[in-house]
Structure formats: structure tokens, C-alpha cells
């Protein structure tokens with residue numbers, strides 16, 4: 001059984017860019033909303049179980065082979081506590097890659113962004129001119145090792161005819177909405193504010209819930225500027241199909257938009273090809289397409305179930321239709337195509353639950369919410385924050401419970417339910433949470449079977465931006481490329 005990890009560390013240990021400041025509180029860019037606030041993320045409530053409440057919440061299985069995470073925070077200023085948590089000490093999960101090792105590897109290996117020209121040019125397919133154009137497909141829940149199953153030849157062909165990463169590391173928490181907004185803004189969830197698919201914001205005194213569009217499309221929740229908005233502001237055009245956040249009622253909307261949770265994957269490919277066939281002055285240069293099918297089936301039947309395999313084949317077949325459509329239009333070397341995922345997937349063992357009300361007094365809590373596999377907790381009285389945090393820490397150490405507890409400030413830089421067969425949301429350094437990145441087209445080199453070094457998904461925004469000549473963040477914001485990616489060894 002995996003042992004819990006300690007979260008204590010030296011207060012003066014610098015961040016990768018050499019700073020020691022709290023980046024989350026740094027309002028040096030207009031993308032920083034200062035949200036989210038206030039949380040302890042822990043586990044399940046036994047009292048909920050005893051009360052027979054919502055079974056889906058009660059049985060949020062927490063497989064003890066994984067280190068899950070709890071986050072503690074509120075708006076009170078307890079500097080010493082923050083500093084003590086900057087870098088959790090080495091976790092015992094042998095599958096994890098230590099942050100220090102990863103940074104070292106990144107520093108000594110150029111990343112993909114360096115291969116992409118900053119000044120793309122107009123290309124022709126022989127009959128029509130094309131402004132620099134990119135299609136970004138997100139295959140929700142496509143775990144990195146699925147590529148090895150020999151079920152997805154079309155997906156794999158994108159990498160072998162261009163570039164692909166060993167894996168792409170999702171941001172924490174490894175959930176759909178946070179990571180999709182990270183992919184298109186280049187910001188960590190703690191900065192853009194979408195820290196879960198469902199969460200409570202103590203500044204607003206309201207819940208965000210991705211299942212209630214009337215609430216969740218309010219732009220007040222969504223920090224940062226998605227790439228499709230930047231494209232429109234820069235006099236380009238963009239098209240969004242179902243991508244989480246695409247329907248946000250912001251002042252500048254994508255040029256074309258297909259609502260969330262509509263259409264089959266084949267219909268989405270047809271829509272993309274229809275956009276491609278538009279006249280140059282109407283054609284979107286940035287297209288973002290969301291495909292949830294693989295994630296949905298692996299939640300219900302597990303990452304290795306037959307239905308998940310079937311979904312992989314179906315999605316890959318649809319991707320093949322898009323590839324054929326591009327080839328038929330002689331666009332293989334004209335239009336860039338990127339395939340990513342937001343996170344991986346793990347099996348859930350529902351017999352291994354942790355009951356947080358065994359060690360904390362829930363009457364002290366303002367709010368608690370199961371966010372499989374996390375729990376966010378707000379103290380009623382912010383002065384009790386430290387007491388509650390330390391109580392949870394003591395229980396974790398005493399009983400060697402396989403979870404971690406953090407304040408929200410750690411989310412940006414950390415090292416790192418529901419009756420379901422598969423769950424994601426775990427530690428973003430867990431191997432089973434690894435996502436994919438494959439790309440081909442005129443802006444990408446053809447490296448054949450050679451895989452690129454893994455990288456974090458906050459990089460994807462700049463990769464997209466560079467291919468179509470949009471401004472890159474380049475470490476200027478809390479996207480935190482940190483500059484280290486381009487340092488020579």
C-alpha cells in the first residue's frame with residue numbers, strides 16, 4: 001500500500017523561475033481573478049453514508065493505490081503555513097516523476113514550441129489560399145498509454161507524420177473543465193479560476209456547476225482569454241465545437257460555435273470540414289473541437305473495458321474521416337492538426353473509502369462538496385483554518401491515509417464519489433492521469449517515431465498561438481512557462 005506523503009518543506013525553497021513569491025496572489029496580469037478561495041479538499045463523509053444520502057457521493061471510491069489530494073485555504077493571510085507547503089516532499093508513488101527531475105529534463109531539452117515558426121505564411125493547396133490554420137481536437141480522457149493499444153492508428157499517424165510527446169502532463173486537478181480552459185488560455189486552473197467541474201466560490205457565495213449552463217456560462221467564472229477570443233480580436237476567425245467554455249457569454253465570442261454536448265463525433269468532423277470549405281475571408285483559422293466519447297465510456301465501464309476499447313476505435317475512425325477529408329483537399333501540409341487530451345483515467349476501488357468526519361468536526365465547516373476524487377471544505381470561521389488543516393494533517397500521518405491536504409495557494413506550483421468504474425482528478429503526476437499531445441502540419445517538424453519530451457499542458461496555448469501568428473504568453477503570465485523551457489543547457 002502506498003504511504004501518504006509529507007507536505008512540509010523549506011519555506012525558502014525557490015520556485016523553478018527563481019522566485020519565492022506566491023504566484024497565485026500576484027496580480028500582474030489581467031487574467032488573474034484571484035479565485036478560487038477557501039478550501040480543504042478531503043474525502044467522504046461517513047455521516048453522509050449513515051444518513052443514506054446521495055449514493056453517488058457516498059461511494060466516491062478512493063483507491064488507496066493513488067495519492068489523492070486535499071486542499072486547504074481561505075483568504076486569511078497565514079504566510080508561514082503557505083510557505084511550509086510550497087513543495088510537498090517526495091511522494092512515494094514510484095510511478096511519479098519528481099518535479100525537480102522534470103524541470104531538469106525540460107531545461108536540457110528544447111520543447112516543441114521552439115520548433116514552431118513565429119511568422120507563419122499563407123499557403124495554397126493548389127486551388128485556394130489558406131491563412132495559417134489550426135484544428136485542435138481534444139479527446140476527453142484519452143490516457144497516454146491508450147496509444148499503445150493498436151486501436152487508434154489514425155490518431156497515432158498524426159504523431160508519426162509530425163510530432164508527438166511521450167505524454168502531456170495535465171494540470172491539477174485532472175478534471176475536464178479545468179484542463180480544457182488551461183489548454184486554451186495557457187493558465188493553471190488556480191489562476192483562470194475553473195478549479196473543478198463543480199466548485200464553490202466564497203467570493204461570489206455561489207456554486208459553479210458544469211451541469212447548469214445558465215450559471216456556468218457567466219463570464220465572471222472564467223479568467224483568462226481563450227485562444228478563440230484572441231483570434232477574433234486579432235481579426236482572425238475561430239470555430240468552437242463543444243469545447244468547455246466555448247459558450248461563455250463574454251463580449252467577444254468565437255466566430256462559429258456548436259453548443260456543449262451536441263452532435264456525434266462524425267458530425268463534428270463534418271462541421272470542421274465544412275468550415276475548411278468556407279471562402280478564405282470566412283474560414284476560421286483556429287478551430288477547437290471537443291470529443292467526450294472515450295471519457296464517458298471509461299467512467300462507466302473502466303479504462304480497460306471492452307466498451308472503452310470500442311469508443312477508442314469509434315473516435316479514431318471518425319478522426320480518420322477528418323484525415324481523409326484533409327487529404328482529399330490536399331491540405332495535409334497546409335492545415336495544422338493537433339490532437340490532445342485533458343487527462344487520463346484510473347480504475348476505482350469503491351471498497352477503499354476514507355471518511356473525513358472520522359477526524360474533523362463537520363459542524364466547523366461552512367461548505368463541503370464531493371468533487372470526486374476531491375473534497376473542498378470551507379471553514380465557517382476563517383480563524384479556524386489552521387486548526388482544521390493541522391487536524392487533517394495529523395490524522396493523515398497517524399493513520400497513514402492515502403490523501404494529501406493543501407491550501408489553494410499550492411495548486412499552481414505543486415509537485416506534482418460517484419459510483420464509477422473509472423475516475424480521474426487525481427494527482428497530475430500520476431502516470432494514469434497522463435494525457436496525449438500529437439501534431440502535424442506545416443508548422444510542425446516530421447520526427448517520425450521519435451517522441452518529444454513530455455511537457456505540461458499550459459504550453460499548448462502558445463503552441464497554438466505560434467502556428468497562426470497570435471501573441472504568445474511566453475512566461476509573461478501565470479501560464480508559467482517560466483522561461484526555463486528555452487534556456488540552453
Ligand SMILES: [Zn+2]
Pocket residue numbers: 140141175176177295342343
Ligand atoms: Zn475530461
